[in-house]
Amino acid sequence: MRKPKSTGKAETQPVSASIEVYESKNFRLQTDLSAAAANELLERLEKMIELVSRYYGQPNSQTIEMSVVDSRENWPVGSIPPEALPSIESGAGITLNATAFLQNALGEKQITRVKSVVWAVAERGVPQHEAVHAFCHQNFGRTGPTWYSEGMAELGKYWRDQNKGVQIDDEVMRYLQRTEPQSLDDITHSKHKTGDSWQNYAWRWVLCHLLSTNPNYAPRFKPLGLALLGGQPTQFDDVYGSMSKEISFEYLLFLKQIDQGYRCDLCAWDWKTKPMRLKGTSTTQVKVIANRGWQAAKVQLKQGDRVSFVATGDWSLQPNGPKIGPEGDEQQQGRLVGILFDDYELFEPFDLGKNGEYEAVRDGVLFVRCQDDWCQLADNSGTVTVKFQAVKPQPAKSK
Numbered sequence: 484m485r486k487p488k489s490t491g492k493a494e495t496q497p498v499s500a501s502i503e504v505y506e507s508k509n510f511r512l513q514t515d516l517s518a519a520a521a522n523e524l525l526e527r528l529e530k531m532i533e534l535v536s537r538y539y540g541q542p543n544s545q546t547i548e549m550s551v552v553d554s555r556e557n558w559p560v561g562s563i564p565p566e567a568l569p570s571i572e573s574g575a576g577i578t579l580n581a582t583a584f585l586q587n588a589l590g591e592k593q594i595t596r597v598k599s600v601v602w603a604v605a606e607r608g609v610p611q612h613e614a615v616h617a618f619c620h621q622n623f624g625r626t627g628p629t630w631y632s633e634g635m636a637e638l639g640k641y642w643r644d645q646n647k648g649v650q651i652d653d654e655v656m657r658y659l660q661r662t663e664p665q666s667l668d669d670i671t672h673s674k675h676k677t678g679d680s681w682q683n684y685a686w687r688w689v690l691c692h693l694l695s696t697n698p699n700y701a702p703r704f705k706p707l708g709l710a711l712l713g714g715q716p717t718q719f720d721d722v723y724g725s726m727s728k729e730i731s732f733e734y735l736l737f738l739k740q741i742d743q744g745y746r747c748d749l750c751a752w753d754w755k756t757k758p759m760r761l762k763g764t765s766t767t768q769v770k771v772i773a774n775r776g777w778q779a780a781k782v783q784l785k786q787g788d789r790v791s792f793v794a795t796g797d798w799s800l801q802p803n804g805p806k807i808g809p810e811g812d813e814q815q816q817g818r819l820v821g822i823l824f825d826d827y828e829l830f831e832p833f834d835l836g837k838n839g840e841y842e843a844v845r846d847g848v849l850f851v852r853c854q855d856d857w858c859q860l861a862d863n864s865g866t867v868t869v870k871f872q873a874v875k876p877q878p879a880k881s882k
């Protein structure tokens with residue numbers, strides 16, 4: 484971003500020749516990374532902090548000081564402050580915060596300035612993670628409760644420009660796919676502290692990612708964050724208590740389907756559309772969008788109910804890909820499929836296709852979608868219209 488400056492000028496710590504200082508609009512970076520890598524990191528940090536400032540509606544008020552360690556051997560003894568050393572040696576990072584006070588006329592202490600200094604290893608998005616803490620601390624004076632503070636820092640770490648899909652470390656992905664989910668209560672109420680374990684960070688990330696990207700919860704998430712950063716006496720349950728069953732359902736669904744590229748915004752559950760029981764000759768019609776997850780079919784079923792359906796239209800599973808009808812292709816991709824939802828429980832998906840009859844194996848509300856890999860919905864296009872009608876019960880045979 485800028486040419487490296489000689490380090491002797493600003494820092495009091497003696498540094499070896501391979502450690503240089505780089506500056507950009509919001510950062511001052513001291514590092515032993517190559518100039519190319521340092522500039523690339525600054526560019527990413529700038530983009531991320533711009534997004535974070537826009538999200539919070541708060542421009543960054545002062546330069547964020549970052550020291551990023553690529554190779555420990557390049558840093559002479561004493562160049563890394565003792566408070567930061569354990570984090571650096573364990574391959575992590577830490578944001579050291581200094582608060583300056585001023586006495587007012589009444590002799591009361593008032594915060595005048597909060598300054599954060601970040602120490603981080605160069606790998607795995609650690610500098611980005613710590614930069615979010617530094618931003619929150621410098622601009623709000625606090626970073627919020629652990630689940631929020633660390634969850635948001637993990638969002639920053641994984642943030643990619645123009646990419647709304649899940650993109651996390653493979654090790655974290657495998658852990659989330661194979662482990663019994665931590666409960667929402669455990670994540671938001673536990674006494675767990677910053678720096679506890681990467682596993683706990685993973686659950687915090689899941690919750691913050693879901694709440695910030697799913698349109699059912701995102702509108703309340705930003706005001707909650709601002710309240711927490713503003714030190715207001717509020718918490719997760721105050722804001723989301725009335726939606727706890729819905730959040731819990733979508734949290735578990737997210738974890739069931741999670742993989743790289745998964746889009747919470749496209750798979751948000753439809754809690755609003757009211758289903759109805761089809762009777763007599765009444766029909767209902769629904770438009771199914773190819774790039775979405777399960778969508779309400781507006782049909783309520785009792786066990787044994789039979790409905791006939793006809794699906795028209797076509798969709799495509801990749802940009803400029805072949806058009807596929809609701810019967811699907813040879814691999815059954817693009818086929819219209821259904822699922823029953825009842826009292827926050829989902830049952831086994833089943834096949835529908837272009838037309839036919841479906842008999843409900845249990846009570847439930849019908850949801851439908853275009854069969855495709857859960858993590859590759861975004862590039863789908865097209866819609867299919869499905870018309871449902873009740874099938875008349877067979878008249879009892881008379882002798």
Ligand SMILES: [Zn+2]
Pocket residue numbers: 612613616632633636677
């Ligand atoms: Zn952190």
